[in-house]
Amino acid sequence: MSTSPADHAAVDPAIAARLPELREQYAALQARDLSLDLTRGKPSAEQLDLSEPLLALPGEGRHTSAAGTDVRNYGGLDGLPELREIFAELLGVPVDQLLAQDNASLRLMYDSVVQAMLFGVPGGEGPWSQQGEITFVCPVPGYDRHFAICEELGIRMVTVPMTPEGPDVDAVAELVAHDPSVKGMWAVPTYANPDGSVITEDVARRLVSMPTAAPDFRIFWDNAYAVHHLTEHETPTADAIGLAAEAGDPDRVLMFASTSKVTFAGAGVSFFASSPANVAWFKQHLAFRSIGPDKVNQLRHAAFFGDADGVRAHMAKHREILAPKFRAVVEILTDRLGDTGVATWTEPAGGYFVSVDVVPGTASRVVQLAQEAGIKLTPAGATFPYGEDPRNANIRLAPSMPPLEEVRVAMDGVATCMLLAAAEAASA
Numbered sequence: 001m002s003t004s005p006a007d008h009a010a011v012d013p014a015i016a017a018r019l020p021e022l023r024e025q026y027a028a029l030q031a032r033d034l035s036l037d038l039t040r041g042k043p044s045a046e047q048l049d050l051s052e053p054l055l056a057l058p059g060e061g062r063h064t065s066a067a068g069t070d071v072r073n074y075g076g077l078d079g080l081p082e083l084r085e086i087f088a089e090l091l092g093v094p095v096d097q098l099l100a101q102d103n104a105s106l107r108l109m110y111d112s113v114v115q116a117m118l119f120g121v122p123g124g125e126g127p128w129s130q131q132g133e134i135t136f137v138c139p140v141p142g143y144d145r146h147f148a149i150c151e152e153l154g155i156r157m158v159t160v161p162m163t164p165e166g167p168d169v170d171a172v173a174e175l176v177a178h179d180p181s182v183k184g185m186w187a188v189p190t191y192a193n194p195d196g197s198v199i200t201e202d203v204a205r206r207l208v209s210m211p212t213a214a215p216d217f218r219i220f221w222d223n224a225y226a227v228h229h230l231t232e233h234e235t236p237t238a239d240a241i242g243l244a245a246e247a248g249d250p251d252r253v254l255m256f257a258s259t260s261k262v263t264f265a266g267a268g269v270s271f272f273a274s275s276p277a278n279v280a281w282f283k284q285h286l287a288f289r290s291i292g293p294d295k296v297n298q299l300r301h302a303a304f305f306g307d308a309d310g311v312r313a314h315m316a317k318h319r320e321i322l323a324p325k326f327r328a329v330v331e332i333l334t335d336r337l338g339d340t341g342v343a344t345w346t347e348p349a350g351g352y353f354v355s356v357d358v359v360p361g362t363a364s365r366v367v368q369l370a371q372e373a374g375i376k377l378t379p380a381g382a383t384f385p386y387g388e389d390p391r392n393a394n395i396r397l398a399p400s401m402p403p404l405e406e407v408r409v410a411m412d413g414v415a416t417c418m419l420l421a422a423a424e425a426a427s428a
Helices: 013-031 045-049 052-056 081-091 105-119 144-152 169-178 201-209 240-246 276-286 295-305 308-337 363-372 404-427
Strands: 036-038 098-100 135-140 156-163 182-187 218-222 253-258 270-273 343-345 354-358 375-377 394-397
Touching: 013 404, 036 404, 045 308, 052 295, 081 098, 081 253, 081 270, 081 295, 081 308, 098 276, 105 144, 105 182, 105 218, 105 253, 105 270, 105 276, 135 144, 135 169, 144 156, 156 169, 169 182, 169 201, 201 240, 218 240, 240 253, 270 276, 295 308, 308 343, 308 354, 308 404, 354 404, 363 375, 363 394, 363 404, 375 394, 375 404
Parallel strands: 036 375, 135 156, 135 182, 182 218, 218 253
Antiparallel strands: 098 270, 253 270, 343 354, 354 394
């Protein structure tokens, strides 16, 4: 996986001389009147079709859980035990420390931050909102919806760079050691959005054991892509909750996951896992918002999968659809950009995105050129807090939703836009 950002000084000087040729290529691209979209990591219709049998479940007359609970009624704040058992194995957490909830893990993340702001967290000194400015550490490039939660709630964001092994742990340790306003950190441990990085066990161990000025520091461990492998090798996720307990700070990690890109994106199941104290804290406040999750949907998911191996087999079908699209992205970028120095890109082993760094100062121009040629890309800067990439270099590509042939057409067009933007910059 390539992770080095493109360096303007390393761009092939001949790119400037290609400006007339590239303008002709771009005009031809515009003339095709395309309407293509690589903006968000949505499952394709073909992937969603894999879960079509869910709509016939749990089956006529079947409305009781394994424990005999009528799933049509109120109650069961923890979620169905049979579904929690399946995902406890996949997520590597004790089943009694895992809650199964409704469709959106993003809502669980938002609720967790709001609850901390309003009420504080176990081991803390009261509501975060009453302690002055609150700061979160945000690895970049990162997930725009994490940043949006912080921005909505007035939480200051400070950035640290991502590496192939996860966040720059030395930079994180320096930030949290001396500033008690640093209460939280976002982390996507496996196949991070957007660069596909995987937090190693050594990095995870340091993150959960590093000294912090805030006694109630929390890592928001968004395990969104734990089972979303693009190769036959299933990269394991570091056991952050277990490592935190070993380090003597069991409450440090809050884990989130969901089936949003496993079954139906709008009708899946979400999960929250943490220490016993954090789970009790979350449930205490959850009880005022809900009388229980959609247990009918949880029962149909448990019946559909059967067990953890059923999830793995289902995800292998996803891989057959997704892997060719990701290969196409890398192949086209390699073929079109080669050794020009115009861009570097990741080659993820899982997840939903390819991260590209173009010539500094040109990412917004690339996105504009693509837009004007009928190819929608995620806005430049979206992978940084406040939408501000200081180098104006990073672009997130999401090839999952369009058919393979559309991915190829879109990526060939995007490569033209990257080359043209670099040639314009070199000629300025």
